[in-house]
Amino acid sequence: GQQVQQSPASLVLQEGENAELQCNFSSTATRLQWFYQHPGGRLVSLFYNPSGTKHTGRLTSTTVTNERRSSLHISSSQTTDSGTYFCAIDRYVGDNSKLIWGLGTSLVVNP
Amino acid sequence: DTTVKQNPRYKLARVGKPVNLICSQTMNHDTMYWYQKKPNQAPKLLLFYYDKILNREADTFEKFQSSRPNNSFCSLYIGSAGLEYSAMYLCASSRGLGDAEQFFGPGTRLTVL
Numbered sequence: 001g002q003q004v005q006q007s008p009a010s011l012v013l014q015e016g017e018n019a020e021l022q023c024n025f026s027s028t029a030t031r032l033q034w035f036y037q038h039p040g041g042r043l044v045s046l047f048y049n050p051s052g053t054k055h056t057g058r059l060t061s062t063t064v065t066n067e068r069r070s071s072l073h074i075s076s077s078q079t080t081d082s083g084t085y086f087c088a089i090d091r092y093v094g095d096n097s098k099l100i101w102g103l104g105t106s107l108v109v110n111p
Numbered sequence: 112d113t114t115v116k117q118n119p120r121y122k123l124a125r126v127g128k129p130v131n132l133i134c135s136q137t138m139n140h141d142t143m144y145w146y147q148k149k150p151n152q153a154p155k156l157l158l159f160y161y162d163k164i165l166n167r168e169a170d171t172f173e174k175f176q177s178s179r180p181n182n183s184f185c186s187l188y189i190g191s192a193g194l195e196y197s198a199m200y201l202c203a204s205s206r207g208l209g210d211a212e213q214f215f216g217p218g219t220r221l222t223v224l
Contacts, residue, residue, distance in 0.1 A: 033212060041199045041218045043154065048212035086153060099213065101153035 003027060006087050006102035013109045019074040021105045023087030026068065031090035033099070034061055034072050038083050046072070046085075077109045115216035117202050122221045124196075130189040132219045134202030140214075141207050143185040145177065148199040148218070160185055192223045 007022045023032070034046040047054050047061040049070065054061050058077075063070040074081055084106050088099040118133045134143060142161045146154040158167040160179045167175065174196075176188040189196055199218045205211035 031211075035215075037148075041148070041220060043148075043201055043203075043215040043218070045212060045214060088153075098156055098159075103153050 003091070003100050004087055004089055004102035006085075006105050008105060009103070010106040011108070013077050013107070015077060015079055015109055015111050017077050017109075019077055019081075019107060021072040021074070021085050021087075021107075023070040023072070023102055024068060025070075025087075025089045025100075027089070027091060028065075028068070031099075032063055032070055033088050034070070035086040035088065036083055037086065037104070043086075074107075077107075079109045079111050082107055082109050115202055115204055115214050117200075117216040117219050119219060120217060122219055124189075124192045124221065124223050126193060126223055127191050130192050130196070130221060130223075132187040132200055132202075132221070134185045134187070134204075134216055135183050136204040136214070136216075137183060138204060138206070138214070139182060140204035141182075142205045142211070143179065144203040144205075144213065145175070145185070145187045146201040146203065147171075148201055154201060157187070192221075194223050197221060197223045 003026045005024045033048050036044045036046050049061045049063045051063050051065045058075045060073040084104040086104045087102045091100050115136045124130045144159040145157045147157055148154045156168055157171050157175050158177050179185045199220050201218045202216040203213040205213045
């Protein structure tokens with residue numbers, strides 16, 4: 001089954017509304033990253049957040065490692081927040097480590 | 112400077128022809144990755160270099176090659192492009208493995224006709 005599950009799959013907001021994106025993962029993670037993909041395709045790292053809460057601007061990420069979940073909160077959404085948000089966890093495969101990705105949450109913020 | 116650069120940004124290729132994509136970073140990162148991203152799908156790891164050691168994913172082993180002539184540069188090579196290779200190709204780098212944040216480039220959008 002999917003090792004990283006994101007919800008909701010898609011979300012439509014009116015500008016100014018808040019959003020809460022969820023990420024649940026099935027195995028212990030040593031690393032968790034939230035990414036934002038621009039509509040044009042560029043992927044940007046938002047948070048590298050193994051545990052706890054981090055803030056940047058209108059974004060807040062909270063990860064509870066022992067409960068295997070993380071959330072991304074967007075406050076006062078803007079149209080420029082539209083895009084896809086990915087959660088990814090680190091997993092060791094043998095001696096190597098790789099990111100396991102969720103399928104993303106597609107966010108549309110309407111003016 | 113946390114920039115990862117990719118060239119070209121857009122690439123048009125013919126079926127059966129080779130494709131070479133370039134990535135560079137100046138952060139002295141040990142690891143460089145190549146991902147394939149198709150619409151409505153999560154990025155798919157193709158391969159990565161940890162220092163000079165190339166690791167290729169089992170299901171894409173024969174489809175992609177890569178070289179890393181020095182710490183800053185990494186290429187992705189497709190010997191014979193097929194229609195299914197049309198995608199965004201994302202390069203990323205990180206300091207080490209395992210617990211290091213990955214930084215992504217802007218991507219190269221490859222269209223195979």
